[in-house]
Amino acid sequence: MIKTIEYSENLNLEKELARSQFSYDDVNETVENILKDVKKRGDKALFEYTKKFDKVDLKTLEVSEEEIQKAFDTIDKELLEVIKYSHDNIKLFHEKQVRNNFIVKKENGVSLGQIINPIEKVGLYVPGGTAAYPSTVLMNAVPAKIAGCKEIIMVTPPTSDGTILPSLLVAAKIAGVDRIFKVGGAQSIAALSYGTESIPKVYKIVGPGNIYVAMAKKMVYGEVSIDMIAGPSEVLIIADDSANPVHVAADLLSQAEHDKLAASILVTTSKELAENVAEQLEIQLKELEREEIARVSIETQGRIIVTKTIDEAIKISNEIAPEHLELAVSNPFELLTKIKNAGSIFMGHNTPEPLGDYLAGPNHTLPTSGTAKFSSPLSVDDFIKKSSFIYYSKEGLEEVKDKVIKFAESEGLTAHARSVSKRFEK
């Protein structure tokens, strides 16, 4: 049964909702050794780890054009159409994120500006096994492609017969991935970070993975950039008495089926809704294929919090800063401007969270564990970087020369001052 609590000012939210974190401590040494080994031995180490962990003896790492063609030939045609539809929606939304260079013209021919350049080479990790999701491929590759990255390199572990799931290859091709390699785990993160004979070194690595992958990303961070280390997935639903308990319960469970550590939280002004949702959870849990996972999640991480007002509910939500926020209220647009911290916001009664996982358009890679207080959904911004530029004419420099010299001397940096004064010496 889910735990229900009444909100009061004295409630210690942080304690009550103590969020779980994945534990990485056990894999530290293993991952470190794999990184070192791949750095030293390159492809040779990759083949060995793939044999060891993925139980397949590969001759080449790169996926061939023939294999991609075969994936298109064999994929369920209905799924292919859905992937294309999803791709187009994701592309349309992310294209709005593209930013332009700007230039500021000032007096005396002085000009300043900001230039956007893509990160030239990026790596995309895609999990294999039961978490092999074509939606992951689309959500990570599409913004990189729109940003203009020159080389988008995907790595994913092969199945034991040495192949990759057709839906992953199809999604990769549609999204514009340039090259695909059959390698997973910490060894693939090492390959992308250092480069091997087959796999090019990249500047940034994105995409979700198991604890070995997450730990490897943590370790190579600095050498290359990474997107984030995601915690367990979360949904917070703010609901008033206009919400349907059957739908609310189904939405909470769609989150709970991800992981035993996933958190599903309902904050509502309606005691009646709270009771009905609790009851519905019990009914619907029994109907789930992934009942065991979802039940542990609901019973340990799930909460229903009853508040007196919607403003209290929003205050709780802003404090929790959830990855996914559903506004299951009659007037969602009225609440939108009050939301300060949330990854993605699902508005009204007809926008269940899975819409965003697959095909509405916005990214499904979102800040977890309260990091929405300071970080953002994955976007085109994650695949570009900016350079500023400054141009001064002789007259422009002359006008400000005394100011630069004054400032530099006040900071004790006299060689800074001299770089200006030298230009006006006779």
Added chain:
Amino acid sequence: MIKTIEYSENLNLEKELARSQFSYDDVNETVENILKDVKKRGDKALFEYTKKFDKVDLKTLEVSEEEIQKAFDTIDKELLEVIKYSHDNIKLFHEKQVRNNFIVKKENGVSLGQIINPIEKVGLYVPGGTAAYPSTVLMNAVPAKIAGCKEIIMVTPPTSDGTILPSLLVAAKIAGVDRIFKVGGAQSIAALSYGTESIPKVYKIVGPGNIYVAMAKKMVYGEVSIDMIAGPSEVLIIADDSANPVHVAADLLSQAEHDKLAASILVTTSKELAENVAEQLEIQLKELEREEIARVSIETQGRIIVTKTIDEAIKISNEIAPEHLELAVSNPFELLTKIKNAGSIFMGHNTPEPLGDYLAGPNHTLPTSGTAKFSSPLSVDDFIKKSSFIYYSKEGLEEVKDKVIKFAESEGLTAHARSVSKRFEK
């Protein structure tokens, strides 16, 4: 004497220019203990560390309005005017970085959007002692203020008489810092990360610092966000035969005076310029107040690389991805679009790098150590975060329901599928 090399395809740039890094290994344990202690004992620990490290026994940590007023009364009036001028230029440039929310309207009343919110609480570290720079205050606080951060909290170590340099207080007030506390080192980073009786917990910490501060920022990263851990400062100058060797040498030295590990690199198509700059460096080094630091930097980290063509010079620069890049050529705007990786670009013969340090407008907090391949100058973007939102009408959901169900089921996430199908059950 600076080392001069001729470029060839076989030159191993990475080896030749092996960049120095600050070493943090020695301070690990010290910093960890300070963090734990401040987390546990709050203000009490802060007072003790301030007594120990800054040699002053404070009664209160917060800078009072009277102290700020006194700073305005005592500051050099000419410097005050320069700080104001610099502030206005920085503000003008960074205001161009402000981004708008967007909304995408689709069929059936479906709409999607991206909302920008400021990071509510940010902390700004400002070094004390010989590196107490009002320009640091401006460059970090102005973009935070423009982003709309509600609480901008500055921490900086007091001098041994318990005061803060007037120029820092004046710059903070002009830039819109909300509160200033007299505390520095790892203890101040702990205070901003965990909060104490006096100092509010923030969500992001920015600003440069010594190795204790840098290590503390590394350690609290995850709990809060941080800007970056900066390596030694660098300049790369691309020059053709139109460049003046006196000016080029002065610019290289303005970088070299920062730190013995600072790197000053000239890449030029002109052998004659290379020789003249090497000679000028020797002449000008002797004239510097910070000769000792600059000489070690030039002799160990400095290089002159002679290339056959400007394109080779650009290739080298893109590979190095310098923090500061000067284009000391006759046609700098022609080269600008070829620059892929650089923090800030200084164009032409009248734009010495110190212009950007102080008052041109663009930020002086820039990616070092080659990280310009994947990261950007500090900007308003560093003080905001985005949320996406999705609104579907009943008709909109009905239109896509089979697609969501198909996608979810293909990924084995049936509770995801049910969150949609439940809404259409009779």
